[in-house]
Amino acid sequence: MHSFSELLTEFELFFGRHSFPKNPASLYEPCSYLLNMGGKRVRPVLCLMSHELFATLNENAWNTATAIELFHNFTLMHDDLMDDAPLRRGFQTIHEKYGHSTAILSGDVMSIFAYEHLNKINTTYIHTVIELFNATAIQICEGQQLDMDFEKRPFVTMDEYMEMITLKTSVLLATSLRLGAVLGGATSGCCEVLYNFGKTLGIAFQLKDDYLDAFGISAETGKQLGGDILSNKKTYLSAKAYEVANNQERIELNDLLNRTDEGKLKDTLAFFQKLNIQSLLQQEIEKYTLQAYELLEKVPVVSRNKVHLHAVADMLLKRDK
Amino acid sequence: MHSFSELLTEFELFFGRHSFPKNPASLYEPCSYLLNMGGKRVRPVLCLMSHELFATLNENAWNTATAIELFHNFTLMHDDLMDDAPLRRGFQTIHEKYGHSTAILSGDVMSIFAYEHLNKINTTYIHTVIELFNATAIQICEGQQLDMDFEKRPFVTMDEYMEMITLKTSVLLATSLRLGAVLGGATSGCCEVLYNFGKTLGIAFQLKDDYLDAFGISAETGKQLGGDILSNKKTYLSAKAYEVANNQERIELNDLLNRTDEGKLKDTLAFFQKLNIQSLLQQEIEKYTLQAYELLEKVPVVSRNKVHLHAVADMLLKRDK
Numbered sequence: 001m002h003s004f005s006e007l008l009t010e011f012e013l014f015f016g017r018h019s020f021p022k023n024p025a026s027l028y029e030p031c032s033y034l035l036n037m038g039g040k041r042v043r044p045v046l047c048l049m050s051h052e053l054f055a056t057l058n059e060n061a062w063n064t065a066t067a068i069e070l071f072h073n074f075t076l077m078h079d080d081l082m083d084d085a086p087l088r089r090g091f092q093t094i095h096e097k098y099g100h101s102t103a104i105l106s107g108d109v110m111s112i113f114a115y116e117h118l119n120k121i122n123t124t125y126i127h128t129v130i131e132l133f134n135a136t137a138i139q140i141c142e143g144q145q146l147d148m149d150f151e152k153r154p155f156v157t158m159d160e161y162m163e164m165i166t167l168k169t170s171v172l173l174a175t176s177l178r179l180g181a182v183l184g185g186a187t188s189g190c191c192e193v194l195y196n197f198g199k200t201l202g203i204a205f206q207l208k209d210d211y212l213d214a215f216g217i218s219a220e221t222g223k224q225l226g227g228d229i230l231s232n233k234k235t236y237l238s239a240k241a242y243e244v245a246n247n248q249e250r251i252e253l254n255d256l257l258n259r260t261d262e263g264k265l266k267d268t269l270a271f272f273q274k275l276n277i278q279s280l281l282q283q284e285i286e287k288y289t290l291q292a293y294e295l296l297e298k299v300p301v302v303s304r305n306k307v308h309l310h311a312v313a314d315m316l317l318k319r320d321k
Numbered sequence: 322m323h324s325f326s327e328l329l330t331e332f333e334l335f336f337g338r339h340s341f342p343k344n345p346a347s348l349y350e351p352c353s354y355l356l357n358m359g360g361k362r363v364r365p366v367l368c369l370m371s372h373e374l375f376a377t378l379n380e381n382a383w384n385t386a387t388a389i390e391l392f393h394n395f396t397l398m399h400d401d402l403m404d405d406a407p408l409r410r411g412f413q414t415i416h417e418k419y420g421h422s423t424a425i426l427s428g429d430v431m432s433i434f435a436y437e438h439l440n441k442i443n444t445t446y447i448h449t450v451i452e453l454f455n456a457t458a459i460q461i462c463e464g465q466q467l468d469m470d471f472e473k474r475p476f477v478t479m480d481e482y483m484e485m486i487t488l489k490t491s492v493l494l495a496t497s498l499r500l501g502a503v504l505g506g507a508t509s510g511c512c513e514v515l516y517n518f519g520k521t522l523g524i525a526f527q528l529k530d531d532y533l534d535a536f537g538i539s540a541e542t543g544k545q546l547g548g549d550i551l552s553n554k555k556t557y558l559s560a561k562a563y564e565v566a567n568n569q570e571r572i573e574l575n576d577l578l579n580r581t582d583e584g585k586l587k588d589t590l591a592f593f594q595k596l597n598i599q600s601l602l603q604q605e606i607e608k609y610t611l612q613a614y615e616l617l618e619k620v621p622v623v624s625r626n627k628v629h630l631h632a633v634a635d636m637l638l639k640r641d642k
Contacts, residue, residue: 027466078429082422101403101469104425108399108432109462112455115436119451123444130440134433141430145348148422 001052003308004315007045014062015044015069020113030098030106031113034073037089042316043172044069047180049308050194053301054184060125063117064179067133070114072172075140077107082148083231125183132182136175143168150234154254161239162203169209170202190300197295197309204288205316210235211281214269216321226265232257236284237277244275289317322373324629325636328366335383336365336390341434351419351427352434355394358410363637364493365390368501370629371515374622375505381446384438385500388454391435393493396461398428403469404552446504453503457496464489471555475575482560483524490530491523511621518616518630525609526637531556532602535590537642547586553578557605558598565596610638 002010015035020028044065051061079085080093081103087093095103121129146164150156156164177198181191213228214237228235241253249271256268272278292313296306323331336356341349365386372382400406401414402424408414416424442450467485471477477485498519502512534549535558549556562574570592577589593599613634617627 021463024463024466024470026470027463078425082425100421104399104403105462105466105469108429109459111429111432112458112462115451116455119448119455123448126447127440127444130436134437134440137433138430141426141433142342142345142348145345145426148426149345149347 001305001308002049004045004049004312007048007052008041010057011041011044011048011062011065011069015041015066018066018070018113018117020109026098026102027106027109030077030094030102031073031110033091033097034077034088034094034106034110037091039073039089041069042312043072043176046173046198046309046312047176049312050177050180051184052180053299053305053309054181054186054190058183060121060129060183061180063120064129064133064183065176067114067117068172068176068179070110070117071133071137074107074111074114075144077103077110079144081107082144083233085227121183128182129179132175132179136171139167139171143171147233151232153234154257155242155250156234156239158239158243161234161236164234165203165206166199169206170199173202173205174198193295193298193300197292197299200288200292200295201313201316204285204292207236207281207285207288208317208319210237211278211285212319212321214272215278226269229265229268236281237272240277240280241272241275244277244280249275285317289313292317322626322629323370325366325370325633328369328373328629329362331378332362332365332369332383332386332390336362336387339387339391339434339438341430347419347423348427348430351398351415351423352394352431354412354418355398355409355415355427355431358412360394360410362390363633364393364497367494367519367630367633368497370633371498371501372505373501374620374626374630375502375507375511379504381442381450381504382501384441385450385454385504386497388435388438389493389497389500391431391438392454392458395428395432395435396465398424398431400465402428403465404554406548442504449503450500453496453500457492460488460492464492468554472553474555475578476563476571477555477560479557479560479564482555482557485555486524486527487520490527491520494523494526495519514616514619514621518613518620521609521613521616522634522637525606525613528557528602528606528609529638529640531558532599532606533640533642535593536599547590550586550589557602558593561598561601562593562596565598565601570596606638610634613638 020031022028047065047068048057048061051057076088077094080088081095081100085093086096093103094106098106118126118130118133143164143166146160147168150160150164174195175198177194178191181194186194210228213235214226216225238253242250245253252271256264256271259267293310296309296313299306341352343349368386368389369378369382372378397409398415401409402416402421406414407417414424415427419427439447439451439454464485464487467481468489471481471485495516496519498515499512502515531549534556535547537546559574563571566574573592577585577592580588614631617630617634620627
């Protein structure tokens with residue numbers, strides 16, 4: 001059993017052994033640039049941690065963890081382009097630095113390298129792992145599509161919003177845990193509860209992200225503060241505001257969405273404050289956090305072996321960036 | 322042994338059984354739209370035809386052929402966006418009809434569905450097939466990157482150009498043939514010569530494409546006539562013109578590249594005519610065509626079993642659209 005930081009160190013070593021070809025540099029340099037920005041590597045470490053609950057870490061687990069992280073970075077590259085995000089982890093995004101076509105093509109090639117690693121999994125597990133991986137990869141695309149579709153609509157319901165973040169964000173955390181367990185030979189029941197733990201953790205994590213986008217500090221998050229509000233992305237805040245608003249307030253919210261002036265961010269935040277959205281969001285984060293811990297309790301493994309997973313949940317949910 | 326049209330009919334039936342989920346329609350409708358445009362389905366049929374040289378068609382072969390066609394369409398979707406092509410097979414391209422983000426994301430999800438089909442290949446072959454498939458997928462991205470890099474340069478050498486089209490176009494035809502043979506249990510020598518036949522056929526095919534872009538008829542090709550010239554894409558024509566031009570003519574060629582006015586296409590074609598490029602290109606197409614037929618001769622299979630492959634080569638190389 002290893003802690004997050006121990007597995008992270010080991011993972012970075014394994015992950016660092018993955019190198020892209022040298023040429024064409026215009027294709028591969030942006031891939032390395034993105035991977036070198038760092039990032040928390042939460043998904044691969046969760047995969048390894050889950051695997052360690054049932055077995056000694058082996059090549060199958062390392063390669064799956066690597067595939068997950070490569071695939072995740074591929075989606076970041078394309079999402080940043082589609083969302084026209086200027087910053088990622090405090091650095092210029094790929095399309096900002098290298099152009100749109102590069103962000104498309106370097107992303108594409110990175111996703112193929114993810115499958116290169118999946119292809120190293122041995123015969124016993126390869127079909128199951130690719131099946132679970134693909135199902136999740138498809139859901140992530142669907143989630144991103146919903147996210148973009150929602151931008152064009154004035155309002156979305158809370159159910160729609162929760163479905164979107166489940167697909168776009170939670171299922172990959174959930175599947176990272178499930179894949180580690182599958183490769184460790186865990187029972188299907190065991191895999192299922194770990195999956196649900198990951199899904200709930202993922203929802204809490206995304207809600208925390210929504211919170212930090214509006215109420216965090218830009219220098220800490222490495223992103224543009226209020227970026228979601230300025231680009232009319234649907235978040236818990238806008239979905240909740242729509243839910244609790246009366247007719248007059250819905251008109252006000254709609255007017256705020258249509259604004260493009262400098263005061264938009266400040267006035268939208270004041271509007272959310274009036275409807276008590278910050279506090280409602282905090283309660284919701286706490287609800288999912290509690291649920292996640294309860295699900296972790298249910299994983300049929302001796303408690304002391306779960307302390308590291310518990311610590312990751314703490315890290316993700318108690319962060320301020 | 323089946324002819325191209327027999328295998329095409331069978332393939333369309335199998336391929337038609339592949340359906341995308343209904344929702345989100347904004348993600349999947351563009352995928353179906355592109356696949357329903359048709360296309361020659363050359364790559365999957367070559368895979369099936371090659372497989373039939375050695376074995377009875379089975380699920381492994383059908384799924385591999387399907388994966389190849391899905392992957393090919395994924396690259397078309399992204400390439401059309403990167404190249405800003407308005408038309409494909411006489412229809413509006415995806416980014417023109419549905420927008421840039423859709424072309425990115427629908428392409429992404431289509432590539433995952435390609436891997437879904439590869440994951441249906443049985444245990445004996447899955448690792449080898451994914452390995453060959455990925456190596457080719459990576460080369461295709463590299464080829465597209467070189468193609469884009471070349472657009473920014475005034476000139477490319479003939480060697481550079483040939484490397485680019487080999488990666489971008491030929492290797493997928495070559496690998497389609499190789500995969501069919503691998504799944505049919507062919508010897509590695511056999512697979513190799515089929516691969517080389519496909520690669521040479523692919524080069525002749527791309528040179529023919531270059532020819533038709535400049536000297537074809539738009540209504541027949543379904544593409545914008547002279548599109549390559551207007552967008553400063555490097556083709557055999559520009560690479561050859563640079564090779565045979567004297568210093569004064571190179572300056573002329575450079576001036577033509579920098580023009581954006583209405584007369585650019587007409588004047589560039591006249592310039593190529595002056596340097597005899599059309600006839601040189603015809604000779605080059607004939608050279609590669611002959612080489613392809615010679616390689617097909619060398620495939621260690623009784624001649625009468627290769628008549629259908631021969632007919633496909635005829636179809637690809639003697640087309641006028």
